[in-house]
Amino acid sequence: MTDQHDASIPSRRQIARWRRYLANERAEAAVYRELAHRKTGEEREILLALAHSESRHEHYWRTKLGDHVGMPRQPDLSTRFMGFLARRFGSVFVLAMMQNAESRSAYVDDADASHQIAADERIHAEVVRGLAARGREQMSGAFRAAVFGANDGLVSNLALVMGVMGSGVSSNIVLLTGISGLLSGALSMAAGEYISVKSQEELLEASEPDEATSAVLPELDVDANELALVYRARGMSQEEAEERAHNVFRTLIKDGDQRHSDTFGRGQGNAIGTGGAWQAAISSFFCFASGALLPVLPFLFGLRLETAGIIALVLVALALLCTGGITGILSGKPPLSRAFRQLFIGLGAAAVTWGLGLVFGQVAG
Structure with a gap:
């Protein structure tokens, strides 16, 4: 009976480790909240949800420590550095570092951590990976x-x-x-x-539709539906192409002999913009x-x-x-x-x- 009671008392090493976990979870929740303040819409909601999840983890370790919770301690240096970056910049760098931190969570190999919070950290890494990917694409x-x-x-x-x-x-x-x-x-x-x-600009330009061709549309044989071949060549299925061509002819009949600049649809366009090569x-x-x-x-x-x-x-x-x-x-x-x-x-x-x-x-x- 005494052995069972002693086994429930955490060792000094466990207490120190749990306090570190508690400090890190509190700091990570603050980082996510700080990043959320700089975002809007869906990204803001996702970051706030992550902060809420980290707060649940914080509660887990506080409950586990019980009377041994002690005074708040400083989180790890890397977590503090991420907090500093989040407060000053709130950039993709913080998300990229958080992705790395979540991916290397110590909970996976720690028997004191529940399977749920270990799984949460793995999922968090994927969530942050997705958010960081958006920033990487922009920059x-x-x-x-x-x-x-x-x-x-x-x-x-x-x-x-x-x-x-x-x-x-x-x-x-x-x-x-x-x-x-x-x-x-x-x-x-x-x-x-x-x-x-x-x-690249020239290749994109060569792929753009020739809008002058839309002037000959009224002369086409509606029954032959040659226009559908254009849409099929641009990747549409036969059904989609025929439906699109049908809609174009219907618009022509309704509006009369007029040119429609968007008849063939837009290609990728010049994604680089004027002066892109020189810039x-x-x-x-x-x-x-x-x-x-x-x-x-x-x-x-x-x-x-x-x-x-x-x-x-x-x-x-x-x-x-x-x-x-x-x-x-x-x-x-x-x-x-x-x-x-x-x-x-x-x-x-x-x-x-x-x-x-x-x-x-x-x-x-």
């Missing part, structure tokens, strides 16, 4: 292109600068090479982006150039070659950690691992080119 184009463009500039120009440094040339040569790499790379990115976007080209130029400038920056101040090289490595390493972390957050993955992956890839490329430059410099010497 994925320009923002993601900016991050990747800057990252390309960082890695490619650092590798170029390190390779030239390894050959043993002077600081001025390294500076000129870095500036040349910046300009050539940025111009190449801009030209490639312009051609890509312009080609994309200019954006790519500056995104790449902003990243490529960092490896060159220390050499602009006349520092010793070794000193400038070390400063360039530090600056680029910090920037790579930032771009890697942002990429991880946007993809819903752990930002720290993605940051270090980006760092190792970038510095690895620089190390390879530096080694090759060292070999070529010795051979040439």
Whole structure:
């Protein structure tokens, strides 16, 4: 009987863990409520429902602690950071981080957590994944292109600068090479982006219906119904195409010999908009150039070659950690691992080119 009573008393380790869970659930509910205040409509309702669910979990741990609940404690650092972002920005970054946190819930492997709240956390991850996907779609184009463009500039120009440094040339040569790499790379990115976007615009334009064709509709044989073939070619079923064509002819008979600009329906249209190719080209130029400038920056101040090289490595390493972390957050993955992956890839490329430059410099010497 005594053993049964002792088994119901939580250990110090359990109490500490439950208090941490309680603090985290309270903080996560606050994050969802803060995000809900910045949203409207369906998204707001979903976020408030998530906050309510986290409050239920908070009540579960408070009840389990009973007299051991103690004074409120601080949540985990990552949860506090998400709360800070939610209060200041309320952006897709918070949802992406919440998705990652919900996916890695400790409740799955904790026997003290009920199966229900463990299942809730898994479902929450999917709900937040869906909400974050909306934000990713809205910002994925320009923002993601900016991050990747800057990252390309960082890695490619650092590798170029390190390779030239390894050959043993002077600081001025390294500076000129870095500036040349910046300009050539940025111009190449801009030209490639312009051609890509312009080609996409032309492809979309070629798929648009020729509205001038609607002028010949009154001359068509209604019984032959050639118009239905147009709609079938654009993806409608035979029944849908014939119904649509029938409605068009009926409208023509009713309104008389008039042109209808929407007779054939709209295609995808020019989704990029006027000036899209130039805007994309200019954006790519500056995104790449902003990243490529960092490896060159220390050499602009006349520092010793070794000193400038070390400063360039530090600056680029910090920037790579930032771009890697942002990429991880946007993809819903752990930002720290993605940051270090980006760092190792970038510095690895620089190390390879530096080694090759060292070999070529010795051979040439």
